[in-house]
Amino acid sequence: EAQVTQNPRYLITVTGKKLTVTCSQNMNHEYMSWYRQDPGLGLRQIYYSMNVEVTDKGDVPEGYKVSRKEKRNFPLILESPSPNQTSLYFCASSSTHGEGTDTQYFGPGTRLTVL
Amino acid sequence: GQNIDQPTEMTATEGAIVQINCTYQTSGFNGLFWYQQHAGEAPTFLSYNVLDGLEEKGRFSSFLSRSKGYSYLLLKELQMKDSASYLCAVRYIYVLTGGGNKLTFGTGTQLKVEL
Numbered sequence: 001e002a003q004v005t006q007n008p009r010y011l012i013t014v015t016g017k018k019l020t021v022t023c024s025q026n027m028n029h030e031y032m033s034w035y036r037q038d039p040g041l042g043l044r045q046i047y048y049s050m051n052v053e054v055t056d057k058g059d060v061p062e063g064y065k066v067s068r069k070e071k072r073n074f075p076l077i078l079e080s081p082s083p084n085q086t087s088l089y090f091c092a093s094s095s096t097h098g099e100g101t102d103t104q105y106f107g108p109g110t111r112l113t114v115l
Numbered sequence: 116g117q118n119i120d121q122p123t124e125m126t127a128t129e130g131a132i133v134q135i136n137c138t139y140q141t142s143g144f145n146g147l148f149w150y151q152q153h154a155g156e157a158p159t160f161l162s163y164n165v166l167d168g169l170e171e172k173g174r175f176s177s178f179l180s181r182s183k184g185y186s187y188l189l190l191k192e193l194q195m196k197d198s199a200s201y202l203c204a205v206r207y208i209y210v211l212t213g214g215g216n217k218l219t220f221g222t223g224t225q226l227k228v229e230l
Binding site for chain 1: 156
């Protein structure tokens with residue numbers, strides 16, 4: 001089954017404790033992206049990757065890191081989480097950089113709470 | 116920058132028709148998407164427009180006018196399960212990264228379907 005998976009789905013942590021949210025897709029997609037979703041602000045892009053070893057900042061990259069060592073995986077790293085990073089996080093992938101009807105497929109989401 | 120506006124909330128009656136509007140201002144426009152998102156779940160793709168006109172898909176239709184920066188999503192024969200948030204997203208060519216595309220989301224319209 002074609003899918004994007006994220007782990008963990010739920011996480012409660014404390015300020016300053018490094019964490020990683022994993023994202024994996026099995027569709028051989030080139031493009032992967034991380035979003036955060038907050039009430040009243042919608043989905044905002046954190047980082048994206050057009051291919052292996054190619055990553056770039058989205059609209060709200062501060063406090064986050066990513067890596068793309070393999071095509072299928074795109075982990076999101078919070079080196080020193082703070083309460084303002086409490087949010088619902090989505091990973092997404094698409095086959096290309098976005099041509100025609102190429103749409104993004106979203107993972108199930110990770111609800112992160114930073115105390 | 117990119118700017119997308121959609122109403123925050125709408126209420127409609129089961130069996131009726133509802134139109135959700137989206138206006139946008141962007142440079143390098145390269146397509147408009149509509150996604151449906153149920154509470155706590157991932158967004159799922161509904162429709163795509165890149166040329167002016169109406170695209171129909173069963174009970175859902177989407178319209179685009181590029182000259183007016185305007186789109187709408189039309190839902191017919193509303194069902195209770197259509198209660199969800201509807202996200203308008205604009206894809207644009209991000210010149211600084213060699214012509215890659217980026218996707219910007221509106222804040223979503225929360226649709227409530229009542230008996």
